[in-house]
Amino acid sequence: MGGVILRNVEGLKVDIHNPETYVFIDIKENAYIYTERIEGYGGLPVGTNGKGLLLLSGGIDSPVAGFLMAKRGVEISGIHFHSYPFTSQRAEDKVKKLAEILSIYTGKIKLYGINILEIQKELNAKCPEDEMTILSRRFMMRIAEKIALDNDIDALITGESLGQVASQTIQGLSVTNAAVDIPILRPLIGLDKVEIIEVAKEIETYETSILPYDDCCTLFLPKHPVTKPKLADIEKSEEAIDVEKLIEKAIANVEVYNIR
Numbered sequence: 001m002g003g004v005i006l007r008n009v010e011g012l013k014v015d016i017h018n019p020e021t022y023v024f025i026d027i028k029e030n031a032y033i034y035t036e037r038i039e040g041y042g043g044l045p046v047g048t049n050g051k052g053l054l055l056l057s058g059g060i061d062s063p064v065a066g067f068l069m070a071k072r073g074v075e076i077s078g079i080h081f082h083s084y085p086f087t088s089q090r091a092e093d094k095v096k097k098l099a100e101i102l103s104i105y106t107g108k109i110k111l112y113g114i115n116i117l118e119i120q121k122e123l124n125a126k127c128p129e130d131e132m133t134i135l136s137r138r139f140m141m142r143i144a145e146k147i148a149l150d151n152d153i154d155a156l157i158t159g160e161s162l163g164q165v166a167s168q169t170i171q172g173l174s175v176t177n178a179a180v181d182i183p184i185l186r187p188l189i190g191l192d193k194v195e196i197i198e199v200a201k202e203i204e205t206y207e208t209s210i211l212p213y214d215d216c217c218t219l220f221l222p223k224h225p226v227t228k229p230k231l232a233d234i235e236k237s238e239e240a241i242d243v244e245k246l247i248e249k250a251i252a253n254v255e256v257y258n259i260r
Helices: 002-008 061-071 089-106 117-126 129-150 170-177 193-202 231-238 243-252
Strands: 024-027 031-034 051-055 075-082 109-115 155-157 255-259
Touching: 051 061, 051 129, 061 075, 061 089, 061 155, 061 193, 075 089, 075 129, 089 109, 089 255, 109 129, 109 243, 117 129, 117 243, 129 155, 129 170, 129 231, 129 243, 170 231
Parallel strands: 051 075, 051 155, 075 109
Antiparallel strands: 024 031, 109 255
16 A cells, blocks of 8 residues: 555655654455544443442532543433522523533433432531531432432442542541442542643533532531531431431432433
């Protein structure tokens, strides 16, 4: 083939070590001839590394986490927590849009919507204010675990990055982990915000993520959240509420969307 090209195109010569142009030829049922290769994202085929349930908020981080785990062959479903009517319908639409963009890379996504307003009201009324964030997070994990186990999903996926916010300290993550038995995958754990934003822009979720609609994480947000929670203290606070009943009630009203 090199000889054919050389004989039929004027002005060419062969330079094995420093060519100006590569000509690629793939021979299958037909021959495909091209001079440019466009690098893809790489990774593993979807589903070859099990299933993951992504805790999908309206923020920048969680869509990036879902993308990175899909790249490693994990089949992605999503779960979104909201506090409607305290949070708006536009906030819900924003999350669905993020799932739609993410599905370009992951394939279809089954998205579970859970209203945790009653849980947040109960926590706000009966538990220490500074523990509100970590207690809410533990409820989200428990609910996500039940959804995952009921749907043969192997792990949870979050967009947590170490030290990024008050609940994402080592102590906070440890207390969160203790709420469930299922593995929690955190692909962003060692990335800073600038690195995460770069990926978000690359996969085109960033502009949707920064739309200014409140999510449930900003509701009842304590002024001074605990940053180094102790598991014994958190479990003691949870004794004031009926954890299982609140979880069952939230799951009973789950909404399911098929995003593609």
